[in-house]
Amino acid sequence: IYDRASFLPSNPSGFRITNFSQTNNTVQKLNSSDNSIIIYFSSPFFGQNQKMKYSYRLEGYDKEWSGWTTDQKKEYTNLPSGNYKFIVKARNVFDTESPIASYSFFIKRPWFKTPFSFLLYLIILAGIIWIYVTIKTNLLKGSNIRLQALVKERTKDLILFQEEIIEKNEELMQQKEEMQVQRDELHEQNRQTAASLEYAKTIQQAILPDLSALKDRLEHFIIYKPKDVVSGDFYWASRIASKSKQGEKIFVAVVDCTGHGVPGAFMSMIGSRMLSEIVNERKIHNPADILTELNNSVNQALRQDVSESFDGMDACICLIEQKIANQHIITFAGANRMLYYYQKGIHKIQILRGNRKTIGGIMPDVDPEFLNNRIYLSPGDAIFLNSDGIVDQNNEHRRKYTASRFHASLLTNIDKPMEKIGIEINKDFEQFRGNAFQRDDITVLGLRLLEDSD
Template sequence: ENFEIESAIAIGEQALTVHDYYEEERPAELNKLIRSGLSHARETGAFKYSFIAAEQNTRVSSIPFSKEVRASDLRILIFDDQSELLGALNKSETIAYVIFVAVALVILALVFLVTTSSFNRILNAIHLLERMGEGDLSVEAEDHSRLLSSKNDEVSRLQSAIEDYRSHRLEAEENRKERAKRRDERDTIMFEKMALLAAQLEGQARDMLTQEISVMRESVSSGSDEEKERASIEIMSQAFSRMSDEVSTLIDARTHELVAAKDEINSSIRYAAKLQNALLPKTMPGDFDINVEWRPRDLVGGDIYFIKDFPDRVYIAVVDCTGHGVPGAFLSIIARSHLDKAIDADNYQSAGDYLSSVNELLKETLSRSDQKNTSEEGFDGGVCIYYRKDQKLEFAGAKSSIFNVDGFEASETSGDRKSVGSTRMAPDFKFTTHQIASPKGAFVMLTDGITDVMSPEEKPIAFGRRRVIKILRESSDKTPTSIVKNIMSSVNLYRGDAPFRDDLTLLAFSLIEDESEIHAAAVGENP
């Protein structure tokens, strides 16, 4: 009854089994299988086959018995029990179905979660847009870096775009507030300027401008930002037009006053220039050949030269006072006075003692107005004293030098590195005296207006003392007139088109040895 494999021989429509051989009764299940096999052959017309009899869970196979006999006449039927296999297949099918249902449910759950999450985030984005449309820019999008979402999905990109839009709206709002603030500041400044202008006016003009200011203030204090901006621009145009008219009137009045004041100042400066020129020497010692180039940077200046002739001696000084223009000119007048006052014509006076006396007098004068002389007013310069009897020349300098050229040789004698009138020296400081016995050749004294002339290059270089010495050596004509001319020509060529930056004084002198050539020479002056 329970079998794994049974067989039968099919002869036509009949079948023989082992049970028939032993004259045993066939099992009912076997008969059903034989009938299924024979029936399958009749229905399909095929005698070589294999199929599963579902009712008996058995595989029925038909194999031809011999090549010499037709399969329809003689074949072997084999019945193979497939219960376990079919049971396993059914069990697998059931498990697969269960798994499929479970997976389908999980997928449906995930789809539901993703859909719900996406719709919730979309609803949140719509809510954000509605709030921003109402003017509330404080709301922020939810963080999309969570489960079932990423920064690159469509909803996250939508939220990012909305957040960018909110940022731009916030920036635009900040810009609007900043523009409004600047507008208010601009209007405030404009009204303040108009009020100041009104204060400068008189009578009906002031009342009208004051009334217009009140009307303008009211027009820019109400309405929306756009209306305020338009009103501010219109009012600013009106204000500028009105202020321009009033300012033009004031400028005309002030210009007239300034022109009159300028004419008066220029007249005073021209008169001061005449006074300063009057202090310059007009005649030279008869035994000296002297030539001078004196050129203030302005009409008046801080440079001055001094020559005093006595029977036994001659005083020559070239000084550069602190400052330019009128201040320098006033100080040069004081220095000129002290140069004259410090002379001791009755006794021997060395050049160093003479310059030291000038220093004390100038410090005393300056201390009356400024006890500490904090501005360090005074002068740089040099003094020479020539004693005729001894034929001796003495020099003392305050940050100044004297140059000597004799033949092809040129030399420089430097003074002390202190300024006359400076507080940065010991109370008992005395200037050094340099003696030049039997002076020969020509001597040159100058201020830094010569040596500080700059070249026109991008990185300018000063003219300097070395170029002065070089010019002295290379000059073929060693007379004072030629020396002054050569040095000034070189200075003008060196500076190019640039204006002079300082007052300048250049004095050259030599002793006249031939008595027949002694004469009183007039000083060369600039027009």
């Protein structure tokens, strides 16, 4: 038995020689560190040792017998722990085999492979597992405590947030109820306002003249399109009867008041009443004088000499007289408006321009006074009075309808009945406007002179 760390071939003293006298039942026990051994063996045939051959096997390690050899030793190194039995036999020159000799020994397990060590390992492993589980449990408990604290804090925050939401919801519900009350109030106010506007429209429509009363003298059409429910435009007519047709006078006017909607409607009612007073009550029948008196009346009514009111009117007024058979005298005066007329045989729309002077208002005028313009027309000829709403209307491409397009539409349909002319002009205008917003009140009055049936 030798220690490999101290064994050198040149140093035989590295061998630890042990002589064993083994009985049949004796098993030599070796420590785990004595697992490198050399076994020497010999045959008791003196004088023939040089010719003897041996075969051996280490049961528990070798699987089969070794080949025959003259070597008389066998070395084993790093044998694992366990029971071993070395058996050997000899053969002489006559091929006679000797009985099998044996030697049994046991190599103990190293201390770290003993049952006690495994038990100790198990205890240590169990201890490590216990420590690990304990540490993890403590960590989990700590995490659970922190989580519970966090959940508690978050729950508290959520409760506070829920209370805030409930409070806000109550405020919103209260605001909703208040808004519903206000909505109902606004709805009622709008309903009343709409009803009032409809009633105002009815009143305004009532002050507009019935032009069918002039059908024995004039064929007409009227295009009347308020921008809102009520209009700042109005048309007006008056017939001054006489014993003879030569003394009869017919007045027609189209007036465009400042603004539109309710303010314009108030101005239109004031203007209509003033015209009726000037012509019918005060018997002023000169168109230029009528506009002058209308200007003075508006200034006085609105106290524009002491206020900064800009409210005023643009107007065109015509006096139609028949002095001789089948000849009509048209006397026209205009406040920033013009008169269009058509004569049979002259295929174009002609223009009589009014004065560049407004009725009412405080802005300076270009012309100092209103003047009359007079033309002579025959039956079948026509005159057209309008506010500026139709020619200033734009379409979706921001282009205006313009007076030239209005004239073209008139000429295209001039031979048709007046009612049909009004329909065609309105159709052309609406096609031009498309979906564009109506920007102003629109009034167009067309009159065709009729032949005297008498």
